[in-house]
Amino acid sequence: MSTSPFGPAADKFRDERTRVELDRLLQEAVETSKRLVELYKKEAGKYKRLAEMERERRREVEARLRACSKLLDEGPDLEAKLNSLIPDAVRAVASLPPPPETSQLQIQLEATERDRDAFAELLDTATQERDAALRARDAAIARLQPRQDGERHLGEAEALKARLDAPTLRGVLEQAHHHCSSLVITADLDETKKLEHHQKAPHWRIRLAATLATMQAYAEAKDLARARGGRAGPELANLKAYCASQPFPLLAEGKVIVSEGQTASSSPRGKAQRTLRVPEDIDPSGKAVMVEHIRIGDGAPPAPRLHYLDDTDRRGLLVIGFFGDHLYNAGTN
Template identity: 45%
Template sequence: MGFVVSMSPFGPAADRSRQGREAVTVEEALRLMDEMRKTSRQLVDQYRRKADEEQAKRIEVEQRLRRYVDQLDGRKVDLEAKWEELLVEIRQGVDAAHGQPEVRALQARLAQAEGETELLRGLLLEAERERDAAVRTRDVLEVRRRAFQEPVPAISPAVRELLTADSMRGVLEQAQQSCALLTITADLADVDDLEHHAKSRLWRTRLADTLAAMQAYGEAKLLATAQGRPAGPGLASFQAYCASQDQPLISPDKVKLGDSQTARTAPKARSQRILPVPDHVDPSGRMLMVAHVRIGDGQPPAPRLYFHDATDAPNGTIIIGYVGDHLRNASTN
């Protein structure tokens, strides 16, 4: 008979109880490990399937991209050709539209409107000429009325009092409104360059005196005609008129009826003196002007006023074609 040695201080019964618990614990651990292996396999399988699906999708996308690239490369020429065809169709459509009845009607209306505009412009110019002629006729009648009431005035002080602007441009604009026997065709922009000069005030006064004297000269000529007497030597020219006055507004020495040979014949100098005039004076609208008044002295810019005396013509005026810097002459050619 053998002896059983107890490992527990509480005896063999306690040993049997401990051994049972250890057996149960080992079985449970084995079961859990088995479940973990199964779960791991499932997860691995899931990840593998996911990876396979992703790879399959990537392959599909790559294949689709290759097909698109192949299609575009193959159709590049076709697309360019279709684009050219489309442009041709658009151009043909635009050209065809011009032939549409509506478009033709609009073009006809446009042409008619342009023609009417030109007609109105011509009528406006004609009205302006008639207005100017009416103003001159009024002045002629006024001079004839005065012919039986008062002697010929030496100057025209009333007109001079109206030419008081603070710029040379302003004086010329006032003369356009107040001096019916003066026709100003000069480009007023030419006098703007003179305004900054230190002598501009003196030149402005001399310009106003010249314009008033020219108006008085024209009135005196009209008055002589209205009285039925010859104009006489004192009205032979503007220079002669200034010389005939006891106290002239402008010295006759400032008035020159001609210009140098060089100024009249040298191409550049002559071209500067081809100045604008009304169509009834010259159909070309321009003519050579050599008569001038020295608004300034001999020092540059030495401004000058160029004019054409047309007072001998019916309803004639003095045409002022230029006011500005000294034009080319022998010393500048």
């Protein structure tokens, strides 16, 4: 029987709407229940982890407690052991020597430093003698080869001079680069171009070859003296002294000039012209002032000169920094 004033159709519509509303409420209840279940699971997992952590901390505390109990049980024995060791430690400390005074330490330090410096000096001397011996050996090998090839026996410097012979001044210097192991040539070889066509060029080539051969012989003689464990005598003090000591020198003593006049050596222009290239292991700047020189030509212009640095006392080398026209001095100002 219809309860709605609008008839059975209205009752049916109301019942359908009620059922839909009940389904919606039921679905919401199901979703809410699922969320609550997930939440309870998470909370249960958290409490489970906390319980496990608590059990782990408890196990650690119990382990420490057992260790402390063990130490407490061993306390009397440890105390007895320490008491037995103390007298031995006291006697050991009493038997130690007294600490040295500061003054004694200073004296010992100074003696050690002197020994160190002495050993360093001996090492440096031994190194120089070894290097000199090696250079002397290389020079001897270089001398032996031409003789094995049939070269007639000449004096050492004369034989070397013959090997330096070349048709040009530049060629003589290039030959020296190959045959003179103790000479380092940093000079600009293009400077020879201005001299090559001079009427005296053949004479200068001969004198240049004799000069280079003498310089090599001088360096070798000093190397040989050191290789034998001695020191170079006064005849090897410098190139000029070496030439003066030779009975028949290829290079006359008077051709070797070991110093310059005041204007040439100290004036800005003269000093600049004589500041020439050297290997960096001789001077870190790569340059050095070369006042020592050799008169290749006579006094008349262009009066060619060869400027060099004598480093035979340290490196066993002679550095040729310039060969060309006479450099600036008071007479050429």
